[in-house]
Amino acid sequence: MRRFEFVVDREHAHAVNETFTGLRRLRLVALLAAGLAIAATVALVWSGQAWGFLLAVVCVLIAGIALWVALWTPHRSSIEKLYHDGVLVPAVVSDAEPGAIVLLALVDIAEPAAPERSWALITRKVRTLPGHAPRRGEQVPAVAVRTDRAPRQVGERWQLVTAMPIAWGTRDDTVIERAREAINEVEWRLLAQNLALAARVKRTATKRLLLDPQQLPADLGKAGAG
Known part of the structure; x- marks a missing residue:
């Protein structure tokens, strides 16, 4: 974790x-x-x-x-608990328009005790994003926040999860940069390559799209995002 x-x-x-x-x-x-x-x-x-x-x-x-x-x-x-408990994940700006910015994030939605990782793309629409330029592809380090509290998760996966930018918790640009560097470049690259999927993710009811494990980079499991 x-x-x-x-x-x-x-x-x-x-x-x-x-x-x-x-x-x-x-x-x-x-x-x-x-x-x-x-x-x-x-x-x-x-x-x-x-x-x-x-x-x-x-x-x-x-x-x-x-x-x-x-x-x-x-x-x-x-606020401290949300950031402390959240797993550090990569997110990028996939779309920006007046009054709304759409983030595309890469999250492992498997429960910690699950035998296999389950990577997914999720989207979140936000109004403000201090510390970041609202341009497509802008890297936005965030934490994954679980928003469902069901006692048992179907298929050992989080049912509802969202991305909360580090920039919502600090005004210090050096902290944001340190968080960005803590995320493996494999993950940033995977997000950049899948920016076109953001529109498809937004159309899903859960704003989530599971990725095919067979099509993921071989070293993604070593990135430490799980």
């Missing part, structure tokens, strides 16, 4: 890190849903109707799930 340690600039990350912003929004939605479910439960019980008690049970379950999400999200959304 290739990790990349650096001091996270929390002020910068809070301002630009879209992964963190999304998780924070999830927590607010969960809290709102829990509040509404609790209010509905009180109203249904107060009605005194038999059917109201049945619906109240459902609302209690909804409130419980929503509160669990709200309590889980702060732990999950720790």
